[in-house]
Amino acid sequence: MKSPLQQFQQQAEIVSQDRRHREIIQTALEKYAVVRDQTRAAFQDYGAAREAAAEIKTEALAQLDRHLEQFVSRLESRGAKVHWAGNGQQAREIILGIVREKKARSMIKSKTMTSEEIHLNEALEHEGVEVVESDLGEFIVQLRKETPYHIVFPAMHLTRGEIKDLFHRELAANSSDHPEELTMVARRVLRQKYLAADIGLTGANFAIAETGMISITENEGNARLTAAMPKTMITLLGIEKILPRLEDLALFLPMLATNGTGQLLTGYNTLFGGPRQPGECDGPEEFHVLLLDNGRTEILADAEQRDSLRCIRCGACLNVCPIFRNVGGHTYGTAYSGPVGSVITPHLRGLQSWKHLSYASSLCGACSEICPVKIDLAHHLLQNRRNAAAQKPSLAWKIAFKIFTCVFNHPALYRRLAPLGRVGQKLYPLVKGTRCDPAYAWTKTREAPAIAPQTFREFWRTRK
Amino acid sequence: MTEREKILTRIREALAVPVPQSGHGQRGEPRPQALVQWLPLVGETSDEQLAAFRQNAAALKIVFHALTDGNELKFFLTALREKEQWKEIGTHSGELTDFATQCLALPTLKTDSGYKAFELERCDAGITECDALVAQTGSVLVTSRSAGGRALSVLPPHHVVLARRGQLVRDLPAAFQLLKQKYGENWPGMISFISGPSRTGDIERTLVLGAHGPKKMTVCLL
Numbered sequence: 001m002k003s004p005l006q007q008f009q010q011q012a013e014i015v016s017q018d019r020r021h022r023e024i025i026q027t028a029l030e031k032y033a034v035v036r037d038q039t040r041a042a043f044q045d046y047g048a049a050r051e052a053a054a055e056i057k058t059e060a061l062a063q064l065d066r067h068l069e070q071f072v073s074r075l076e077s078r079g080a081k082v083h084w085a086g087n088g089q090q091a092r093e094i095i096l097g098i099v100r101e102k103k104a105r106s107m108i109k110s111k112t113m114t115s116e117e118i119h120l121n122e123a124l125e126h127e128g129v130e131v132v133e134s135d136l137g138e139f140i141v142q143l144r145k146e147t148p149y150h151i152v153f154p155a156m157h158l159t160r161g162e163i164k165d166l167f168h169r170e171l172a173a174n175s176s177d178h179p180e181e182l183t184m185v186a187r188r189v190l191r192q193k194y195l196a197a198d199i200g201l202t203g204a205n206f207a208i209a210e211t212g213m214i215s216i217t218e219n220e221g222n223a224r225l226t227a228a229m230p231k232t233m234i235t236l237l238g239i240e241k242i243l244p245r246l247e248d249l250a251l252f253l254p255m256l257a258t259n260g261t262g263q264l265l266t267g268y269n270t271l272f273g274g275p276r277q278p279g280e281c282d283g284p285e286e287f288h289v290l291l292l293d294n295g296r297t298e299i300l301a302d303a304e305q306r307d308s309l310r311c312i313r314c315g316a317c318l319n320v321c322p323i324f325r326n327v328g329g330h331t332y333g334t335a336y337s338g339p340v341g342s343v344i345t346p347h348l349r350g351l352q353s354w355k356h357l358s359y360a361s362s363l364c365g366a367c368s369e370i371c372p373v374k375i376d377l378a379h380h381l382l383q384n385r386r387n388a389a390a391q392k393p394s395l396a397w398k399i400a401f402k403i404f405t406c407v408f409n410h411p412a413l414y415r416r417l418a419p420l421g422r423v424g425q426k427l428y429p430l431v432k433g434t435r436c437d438p439a440y441a442w443t444k445t446r447e448a449p450a451i452a453p454q455t456f457r458e459f460w461r462t463r464k
Numbered sequence: 465m466t467e468r469e470k471i472l473t474r475i476r477e478a479l480a481v482p483v484p485q486s487g488h489g490q491r492g493e494p495r496p497q498a499l500v501q502w503l504p505l506v507g508e509t510s511d512e513q514l515a516a517f518r519q520n521a522a523a524l525k526i527v528f529h530a531l532t533d534g535n536e537l538k539f540f541l542t543a544l545r546e547k548e549q550w551k552e553i554g555t556h557s558g559e560l561t562d563f564a565t566q567c568l569a570l571p572t573l574k575t576d577s578g579y580k581a582f583e584l585e586r587c588d589a590g591i592t593e594c595d596a597l598v599a600q601t602g603s604v605l606v607t608s609r610s611a612g613g614r615a616l617s618v619l620p621p622h623h624v625v626l627a628r629r630g631q632l633v634r635d636l637p638a639a640f641q642l643l644k645q646k647y648g649e650n651w652p653g654m655i656s657f658i659s660g661p662s663r664t665g666d667i668e669r670t671l672v673l674g675a676h677g678p679k680k681m682t683v684c685l686l
Contacts, residue, residue, distance in 0.1 A: 028668070028669045031669050043502055043503060044501055044502050044505050045501065045502040048501075049499075049503065052498070052499070052502070064475050065479070068472065084467040084468040084471055085467065086467050086470060090467065136664045137664075137666035140667075153666065153669070156666075156669070160670075163667055179670040180672045183667065183672040184674070187674065187676060190676065191676075195582065195585065213651070219664055220662055220663065220664050220676045221662035221676040221677025222676045224614070224618045224656065224676075225676055227614060227654065228619075229615065239475075246644065247637060247641070249636075250503070250636035250639070250640050251499055253636065254503060261665070263659075264504065265603055267658070267659050267661075267663050267677075268618075268657070268658055268677075269603075270655065270656040270657070271654065272653065272654055273652070273653060274651075275653065276653055277608070277651075277652060280609065280613060280614075280652065280653055281556075281575045281576055281612065282578070282579070282615050283614045283653050291471070293474070297471065297475055300474075300475060300478035301474075301477065307483075
């Protein structure tokens with residue numbers, strides 16, 4: 001079993017040298033950057049809007065307990081059933097409990113990264129339930145037995161040709177590689193799944209405390225159908241999705257769309273406040289809302305990084321990150337990739353096993369700069385590095401720094417040792433590029449700069 | 465202790481530690497009343513708002529028609545029926561929708577008192593009313609009460625919206641205000657801002673209409 005670090009290093013090495021991958025990702029993200037900037041420019045004052053978004057989310061989190069209680073009591077008053085899960089296992093058990101109670105054989109899902117976080121599909125399939133992802137990108141990666149490549153664009157790493165072959169293989173569809181035809185193939189297949197599904201499961205983008213509603217942002221209409229056709233609806237969401245007031249959406253819906261896809265608003269922005277209400281003609285008979293902690297209270301307890309719970313999962317930080325663009329989404333090995341994934345995964349899944357993600361950064365700060373809720377991602381990566389080192393200091397580093405301190409505190413010793421570098425460099429080619437090379441990670445693709453023929457002191461003496 | 469209590473306790477314990485420095489985005493109270501000044505600009509007059517809606521709806525691939533009276537609507541709908549060869553339509557009870565049903569004289573599925581999913585699935589168009597049109601974004605605001613339930617506006621391949629001129633609102637904050645006034649504490653099960661026909665860009669970021677929901681969307685303003 002490879003460790004997350006080994007997996008990351010190997011995968012990063014392969015993907016970063018894959019020119020085809022680079023071309024696909026760069027083309028897609030350049031298109032995104034153009035429309036995103038156009039839409040931002042349509043705001044009268046984008047900076048003020050961004051500032052307000054950060055403040056509203058901060059306010060939501062500062063009284064998270066009160067907001068959650070309000071959210072739950074309003075939701076329950078309209079007949080929804082609310083469940084609480086401390087971790088992924090509890091969440092899976094609650095959902096499996098509903099599945100068993102309903103004797104459900106099939107489930108249709110609209111896009112939810114939280115279900116990726118708790119590995120829900122595996123658990124359901126193990127139970128013998130047919131699970132179908134209905135978001136087109138998710139449907140494609142599910143057919144490939146892959147995880148989503150990106151939190152907003154799950155299949156952005158694939159070309160139309162690959163998707164055509166996939167549909168031919170898995171769905172016996174003989175279509176051309178035109179995106180429209182491919183989309184219609186998926187539409188036909190998924191329509192039937194909708195009409196047959198026993199349970200619909202969705203995620204949520206926001207949870208409105210004031211009115212007790214969940215808000216879902218999408219383009220395809222698949223979440224609308226998921227919440228309309230099956231008799232039972234389940235919504236899985238993290239406890240940090242809270243917004244205090246209904247009208248906060250007037251800001252957050254455009255902020256999410258602008259940064260997520262570059263649209264001012266996505267195709268469907270829908271609020272669900274309960275199961276079918278008295279006098280209504282359709283909608284689920286039962287509506288279950290599952291609130292998930294799974295490490296989020298731990299992030300909340302880290303006052304320094306509490307702001308990372310403001311995240312609205314727009315994916316903007318992934319799109320601008322030079323590391324993400326080069327190593328790709330799958331390399332991270334996590335549900336949430338890119339800068340925000342690197343910040344929160346150590347909290348959700350253990351600092352020591354996932355600290356390497358915080359080094360997968362050039363610290364350029366593009367993520368902090370783009371974030372619509374002003375999470376200081378670049379500094380949080382540094383804090384994760386610091387915390388990891390403080391928690392479990394490396395012996396090699398300790399010894400190295402002891403020696404460094406000693407040499408630099410003793411001028412006489414420094415004078416003796418400095419010229420040794422020149423000798424060392426003469427011998428260096430013997431080990432360069434081999435596993436004995438202490439600087440292998442650096443020198444395997446780069447030349448080490450030559451050391452000057454004289455030290456500064458020697459130079460100064462001759463000049464006199 | 466229940467899981468609910470455990471989580472809420474953890475939250476309260478976590479929040480007892482204040483955030484160290486007031487860095488960016490952590491200053492006191494929010495200012496939602498200023499929203500109107502930050503979001504994209506829409507004019508004050510109804511003509512400006514109508515022009516904004518027209519422009520934004522066109523960008524979203526919504527076919528938009530401002531009609532003067534019932535006769536024009538009848539003419540428009542029957543022409544559409546012929547052009548797209550509608551055989552059956554889905555709709556709900558309402559002043560405008562009842563009028564449209566009368567004009568079209570087609571087999572009609574009314575969703576009001578329940579329906580079978582496959583019956584709605586085979587309809588050629590879903591004709592609904594709405595709560596508002598939002599000039600700022602070109603969106604149509606519907607709810608499960610105003611638009612014949614949850615599925616009517618999304619299951620048939622063509623969504624036709626019938627709206628009155630007075631239903632045009634300026635921007636998103638105004639739309640939320642309207643919702644609060646209209647529904648107060650008696651909220652419908654679903655509220656949806658629809659911004660164009662169903663769409664996807666999941667294959668090579670190429671726009672395709674009709675991913676799951678309607679491939680076409682038409683808004684008629686009376």
